[in-house]
Amino acid sequence: MDVQIVIDCHHPRALGAFWITALGYVEEPPPPPFSTWDEAMDAWGIGPDDDRDPAYAIVDPDGHGPRVFFQKVPEDKTVKNRVHLDVRFSATRGIPLTDRPAKLAAAREHAAVLVAAGATVLSEVDSEQEGAWVVLADPEGNEFCVT
Numbered sequence: 001m002d003v004q005i006v007i008d009c010h011h012p013r014a015l016g017a018f019w020i021t022a023l024g025y026v027e028e029p030p031p032p033p034f035s036t037w038d039e040a041m042d043a044w045g046i047g048p049d050d051d052r053d054p055a056y057a058i059v060d061p062d063g064h065g066p067r068v069f070f071q072k073v074p075e076d077k078t079v080k081n082r083v084h085l086d087v088r089f090s091a092t093r094g095i096p097l098t099d100r101p102a103k104l105a106a107a108r109e110h111a112a113v114l115v116a117a118g119a120t121v122l123s124e125v126d127s128e129q130e131g132a133w134v135v136l137a138d139p140e141g142n143e144f145c146v147t
Contacts (some may be wrong), residue, residue, distance in 0.1 A: 003066045005085070008077075009140045012056035012070035018139050019068055020058055021088055021117045028057040028067065077141045084132070085144040104132040111136060111146045 009015045020026065034040035041050075056070045087110070104126060111134040115121060118139035126132040133147040 005051070005066050005068045007068065007070050007142060008073040008075075009070050009082050009142075010072065011053065011140070012072050012077075013053050015138065015140055016056040016058050016068070016070045018114075018118050019070075022067070022114055022119075022138075022144075023058070023068070025058040025068065027064070028059045037054045081143045084142070087146045089145060100126070100132055107132065107146045114146065 007019075016027070030037045030040045034043065041047075051072075054072045058068050058070075060066075073109065104124075108124075111119070111121060114136060119136040122135040122137055122143065124132075124134050131147060133145045135143060135145050137143050
């Protein structure tokens with residue numbers, strides 16, 4: 001079985017570039033025998049004046065994580081996500097309370113990198129029972145957490 005995460009958005013390539021930064025992923029290479037996506041689209045009859053941004057995919061360069069597929073949709077995001085991604089940069093759940101400030105600081109550092117890439121900080125949580133994390137929204141408003 002294989003899992004793919006699909007994210008609806010207005011600008012697949014731009015949002016994919018943000019998530020490359022967030023996850024450390026890379027753009028999915030074009031299928032053989034093409035060396036670039038533009039070459040593939042030309043061969044498929046999708047000209048330069050056509051919409052070349054209907055979808056975009058990124059992959060884990062190590063081949064362990066799921067493929068993330070961004071598909072263009074016309075509607076805006078209108079409600080809170082029912083499913084979201086956790087970017088587990090620094091686990092805080094179940095660690096000694098004395099170690100939590102350093103772990104939360106690491107999550108804040110990674111969140112700052114993502115804010116520079118276009119994310120927005122929505123809130124921060126530091127709960128003895130649940131752990132610590134920063135809640136962000138990607139450039140199109142999809143919520144996710146950095147832990």
